[in-house]
Amino acid sequence: MYNGIVTPMLTPFNRAGEIDYDATRLLIQDLKGYGVSGLFPMGSTGLFPMFSLEERKKFLQFVSENRNNLTVYAGVGSSSTQESIELSKFTEDVGIEVRVLMPTYYIKPDEEWMYKHFSEVISASSNDLFIYNIPQLAGSWVPENVIKKLKSEFSQVKGIKDSSGDMRFFSRIVTLVSKDFSVFQGQDDLLLTSMALGANGGVCGLSNISGSIVDLYKAFQSGDLKKSREIQLNKVNPLMYAVNAPTFPSGYYYAFYKKHNINGGYRSPMVQPSKEHSRVIDEATSQQI
Ligand SMILES: O=C(O)C(=O)C[C@@H](O)[C@H](O)CO
Numbered sequence: 001m002y003n004g005i006v007t008p009m010l011t012p013f014n015r016a017g018e019i020d021y022d023a024t025r026l027l028i029q030d031l032k033g034y035g036v037s038g039l040f041p042m043g044s045t046g047l048f049p050m051f052s053l054e055e056r057k058k059f060l061q062f063v064s065e066n067r068n069n070l071t072v073y074a075g076v077g078s079s080s081t082q083e084s085i086e087l088s089k090f091t092e093d094v095g096i097e098v099r100v101l102m103p104t105y106y107i108k109p110d111e112e113w114m115y116k117h118f119s120e121v122i123s124a125s126s127n128d129l130f131i132y133n134i135p136q137l138a139g140s141w142v143p144e145n146v147i148k149k150l151k152s153e154f155s156q157v158k159g160i161k162d163s164s165g166d167m168r169f170f171s172r173i174v175t176l177v178s179k180d181f182s183v184f185q186g187q188d189d190l191l192l193t194s195m196a197l198g199a200n201g202g203v204c205g206l207s208n209i210s211g212s213i214v215d216l217y218k219a220f221q222s223g224d225l226k227k228s229r230e231i232q233l234n235k236v237n238p239l240m241y242a243v244n245a246p247t248f249p250s251g252y253y254y255a256f257y258k259k260h261n262i263n264g265g266y267r268s269p270m271v272q273p274s275k276e277h278s279r280v281i282d283e284a285t286s287q288q289i
Pocket residue numbers: 008043044045046134161163186187188203204205248
């Protein structure tokens with residue numbers, strides 16, 4: 001059973017646009033301090049499509065070796081099934097427990113294509129796998145019948161992370177929760193609602209830069225609905241809307257660099273947030289204390 005708050009990690013850059021491993025170490029220390037339960041490198045917030053296969057492997061191995069006793073959920077998404085298979089095998093070689101996989105993208109897959117991608121990648125290694133539903137970025141939904149089919153056919157399939165923001169869809173898939181299958185919410189402002197419906201936790205971008213997400217999770221788990229509602233509405237949501245003012249996910253990078261006074265970079269084509277967006281983010285982060 002997987003639960004808690006998992007961080008879809010930033011991939012910090014230096015000014016030359018290369019991965020900054022010292023800053024990554026600092027990020028992992030932050031996350032351990034906030035009390036997250038897992039690390040999710042090379043997801044959407046981690047900008048996985050911007051990296052070569054070799055860069056992805058090196059970063060995944062670094063996170064696995066510096067995990068600080070946290071569970072590692074490795075993004076193995078690609079529009080190439082062969083690449084996702086290669087990354088899957090690599091995650092097993094470096095001791096990563098969970099893979100995270102969305103449908104292939106750019107060329108829009110029909111259900112048969114989608115099932116073929118998932119089944120071939122799932123079978124490529126024995127470690128667990130979470131289905132990743134994020135239609136607004138991947139360009140296609142993972143249909144409920146495909147989710148149920150993969151869940152029933154492959155013992156590696158241990159959960160789904162839904163970032164669609166569609167609570168009707170979420171309300172249906174959350175009924176799949178069992179001791180062998182977890183359902184995570186990928187949108188921070190829907191975390192409390194989702195946990196009230198039975199979600200096992202969340203994969204929340206804000207957990208890169210604030211302890212409020214874990215505080216919300218802990219308040220709900222302790223039965224303090226009033227406190228969890230206050231955190232959701234007065235801390236999490238305003239910060240989420242502020243860091244998403246600039247194009248996703250540049251605001252998260254700005255906030256992390258600012259927090260640690262790092263002269264961090266933005267790999268092309270990502271652009272540093274404007275002065276106005278930076279001011280909005282600074283104001284929202286100052287309210288978190
Ligand atoms: O970065 C990821 O991979 C996530 O899971 C977080 C994602 O769901 C964002 O919240 C989408 O806005």
